[in-house]
Amino acid sequence: MQIVFLFYDGMTALDAVGPHEILCRLPGAKVYRAALHPGEIQTDSHLVLKAEISLSDISHADVLLIPGAGNATSLSKQPEILKWIRSIHATTKWTTSVCTGSLILGAAGILSGLKATTHWAAFERLKAWGAHPTHLRVVEDGKVMTSAGVSAGIDMALILTEKIAGTQFAQSLQLGIEYDPNPPFDVGSPEKANPDILKGLKARMVARFENLE
Amino acid sequence: MQIVFLFYDGMTALDAVGPHEILCRLPGAKVYRAALHPGEIQTDSHLVLKAEISLSDISHADVLLIPGAGNATSLSKQPEILKWIRSIHATTKWTTSVCTGSLILGAAGILSGLKATTHWAAFERLKAWGAHPTHLRVVEDGKVMTSAGVSAGIDMALILTEKIAGTQFAQSLQLGIEYDPNPPFDVGSPEKANPDILKGLKARMVARFENLE
Numbered sequence: 001m002q003i004v005f006l007f008y009d010g011m012t013a014l015d016a017v018g019p020h021e022i023l024c025r026l027p028g029a030k031v032y033r034a035a036l037h038p039g040e041i042q043t044d045s046h047l048v049l050k051a052e053i054s055l056s057d058i059s060h061a062d063v064l065l066i067p068g069a070g071n072a073t074s075l076s077k078q079p080e081i082l083k084w085i086r087s088i089h090a091t092t093k094w095t096t097s098v099c100t101g102s103l104i105l106g107a108a109g110i111l112s113g114l115k116a117t118t119h120w121a122a123f124e125r126l127k128a129w130g131a132h133p134t135h136l137r138v139v140e141d142g143k144v145m146t147s148a149g150v151s152a153g154i155d156m157a158l159i160l161t162e163k164i165a166g167t168q169f170a171q172s173l174q175l176g177i178e179y180d181p182n183p184p185f186d187v188g189s190p191e192k193a194n195p196d197i198l199k200g201l202k203a204r205m206v207a208r209f210e211n212l213e
Numbered sequence: 214m215q216i217v218f219l220f221y222d223g224m225t226a227l228d229a230v231g232p233h234e235i236l237c238r239l240p241g242a243k244v245y246r247a248a249l250h251p252g253e254i255q256t257d258s259h260l261v262l263k264a265e266i267s268l269s270d271i272s273h274a275d276v277l278l279i280p281g282a283g284n285a286t287s288l289s290k291q292p293e294i295l296k297w298i299r300s301i302h303a304t305t306k307w308t309t310s311v312c313t314g315s316l317i318l319g320a321a322g323i324l325s326g327l328k329a330t331t332h333w334a335a336f337e338r339l340k341a342w343g344a345h346p347t348h349l350r351v352v353e354d355g356k357v358m359t360s361a362g363v364s365a366g367i368d369m370a371l372i373l374t375e376k377i378a379g380t381q382f383a384q385s386l387q388l389g390i391e392y393d394p395n396p397p398f399d400v401g402s403p404e405k406a407n408p409d410i411l412k413g414l415k416a417r418m419v420a421r422f423e424n425l426e
Contacts, residue, residue: 014234014390017260021227021363024258033260040263045237047230047246050253050261099391120391137395149391150234154364158397171400172410176418177227178312178333178362180401181394182350184371187384188393197385205389 001028001164004061004088006104007035007051008069008081013043014150015067015098019157022173023063026165034058036081044070055084060091063160068099068119068150071208075107082108094160095144098153102146103212106131114141119149120190121205125212151188154179214241214377217274217301219317220248220264221282221294226256227363228280228311232370235386236276239378247271249294257283268297273304276373281312281332281363284421288320295321307373308357311366315359316425319344327354332362333403334418338425364401367392 003023005016016033024031035041035051042048066085075082085108089095097105102118105111106129116131117123117139126133138147138156147156158179162170187193193201216236218229229246237244248254248264255261279298288295298321302308310318315331318324319342329344330336330352339346351360351369360369371392375383400406403415 012234013230017226017230020260021225021258024260031259045234046244047233047237048263048265050263052261137393148393149389151367151390151392151394155395155397162397167398168407168410171398171407172414174396174398174401175403175406175410175414176362177364178401179364179394179396180350180361180399180405181364181392181396182368183387183392183394184368184375185380185384185387186393188387188391190388192393193388194381194384197381197388201385201388 001026001030001062002060003029003031003063004058004065005031005033006064006066006081006085007033007041007049009042010044010069010071011041011067012070012099012150013045013047013049015101015153016049016065018151018154019065019098021177022154022157022161023065025173025176026161027169032058055081058088061088062092063094063096064088064092066097066101066104067153068097068101068103075104075212086110093143096156096160097146098156099147099149100209102126102131103129103209105144105146110144114144115139116141116144116146117148118146121202122209125209214239214243214275215273216242216244216276217271217278218244218246219277219279219294219298220246220254220262222255223257223282223284224254224280225283225312225363226258226260226262228314228366229262229278231364231367232278232311234390235367235370235374236278238386238389239374240382245271268294271301274301275305276307276309277301277305279310279314279317280366281310281314281316288317288425299323306356309369309373310359311369312360312362313422315339316342316422318357318359323357327357328352329354329357329359330361331359334415335422338422
């Protein structure tokens with residue numbers, strides 16, 4: 001069970017670390033944190049993660065996970081990464097993304113004709129890649145599983161764990177990380193948010209994604 | 214607003230990265246990831262994080278956060294860290310922990326007489342440090358805020374954000390990370406878990422903590 005996380009400068013740490021905490025515990029899992037240039041990866045919160053292996057040293061994955069980035073850089077400037085994603089996707093049992101990681105899958109041509117999701121502020125952007133944006137926290141279409149913003153990767157990883165290792169094992173992992181969420185507010189999605197807060201955040205966030213090349 | 218995360222080998226990545234994703238966005242936040250020996254930190258899931266600064270270069274914090282560790286090593290063998298925690302705690306507005314990070318606060322003598330919580334499997338261990346273990350996901354006693362296992366740090370960070378920067382700001386951050394959790398199962402706490410799954414996990418986990426020096 002080879003599980004590969006794509007790491008890249010500007011990525012959102014929690015997008016990767018949430019699912020990582022779960023998927024690394026899959027039976028027989030061999031987990032790789034891979035980047036175009038291995039070494040220190042600067043996340044968008046200034047936390048530094050390490051990628052131990054080069055993309056060129058990974059030729060297949062059972063599970064591929066692409067995290068998102070709060071300030072997505074131009075996707076068209078990452079042709080080597082997109083090409084690598086396409087080649088690995090051809091070998092996967094599951095190709096997955098968290099948050100705006102789905103924009104990267106889209107740019108790689110993987111979401112054409114598929115139902116998919118992303119961070120709510122990047123939702124419309126998915127259409128440009130031929131995807132059918134779908135308002136669910138986790139969206140599965142064939143072997144492609146995409147999840148909503150940042151924290152949704154935890155839910156996705158548990159769903160994926162159930163598919164790979166069964167219900168009992170997935171429940172054991174959920175109990176292990178004591179995932180019995182109790183957010184202080186019920187405002188974590190656009191539908192539930194205070195309209196003024198949503199408007200303010202939207203004004204700041206949507207522009208980051210809508211003109212992405 | 215100086216926010217200091219203690220990093221150490223063996224720590225659980227998500228314990229720190231969940232709250233980090235939230236607290237780093239506090240207005241005016243200056244965040245430090247500090248370790249006894251700065252550099253690469255091996256977490257218990259083999260993900261490597263970087264600590265940029267030495268404990269000896271940090272003399273105060275507005276917020277101190279201590280993550281837990283799945284396989285807690287002997288606390289009595291970390292006197293330098295415990296001494297540092299005590300000295301920083303004397304300067305904080307908030308001293309906080311995630312998961313078994315509270316055992317480290319306990320070993321530092323900070324939880325004596327206080328209500329506190331930890332990972333469910335380490336719950337009884339808190340009493341040895343003079344704490345009053347309290348069955349809540351996030352426990353506040355004076356300026357000490359402790360949270361339950363791993364994923365509970367996300368809830369704690371949002372509660373802390375409200376106290377520091379107000380309700381509107383905390384809600385905006387929650388919407389920003391799309392924290393509208395929808396776990397596939399309702400089994401994330403011992404009370405809700407399948408008894409057989411709980412029994413199996415407990416047998417493996419409790420022993421790690423109960424004889425901790």
